[in-house]
Amino acid sequence: MRCLIMLVAALTLGGCTVQPAAPPPTDDTLYRTLGGQPGIERIVEGLLINIADDERIVSHFVDADIDRLFEKLVEQICVESGGPCEYTGDSMEDSHAGMDITEGDFNALVENLITAMTEEGVPVTAQNRLLKRLAPMRESIIYR
Numbered sequence: 416m417r418c419l420i421m422l423v424a425a426l427t428l429g430g431c432t433v434q435p436a437a438p439p440p441t442d443d444t445l446y447r448t449l450g451g452q453p454g455i456e457r458i459v460e461g462l463l464i465n466i467a468d469d470e471r472i473v474s475h476f477v478d479a480d481i482d483r484l485f486e487k488l489v490e491q492i493c494v495e496s497g498g499p500c501e502y503t504g505d506s507m508e509d510s511h512a513g514m515d516i517t518e519g520d521f522n523a524l525v526e527n528l529i530t531a532m533t534e535e536g537v538p539v540t541a542q543n544r545l546l547k548r549l550a551p552m553r554e555s556i557i558y559r
């Protein structure tokens with residue numbers, strides 16, 4: 416749990432350094448630990464439910480095409496976890512342009528993702544591995 420808290424703090428408090436996106440993993444261990452495609456779909460569904468119930472950030476999603484958002488989040492997590500997917504969505508910069516996502520908004524989304532993974536029984540070590548893969552995207556998302 417301590418490692419998860421440290422990683423969340425690094426993600427949410429701005430402790431991440433700007434890094435280029437790492438190439439997708441060649442090992443599918445994380446993908447399998449997340450439950451493969453069905454597990455990732457459940458995690459993303461849980462994330463979207465959590466967002467819908469989160470007054471802090473739900474306003475950012477009012478006009479979103481939820482079906483497309485679901486599809487692209489599944490693709491993204493699949494790729495970042497070493498799965499056999501291809502991400503076909505827009506860049507993080509383009510998809511968040513004009514949204515003015517704050518650090519607080521980003522933090523709330525990370526909290527909702529952690530909750531969704533926990534509810535799916537994803538081990539903390541696997542949660543940390545996924546969060547570490549997603550962390551470099553932070554700078555492409557906030558204040559756009």
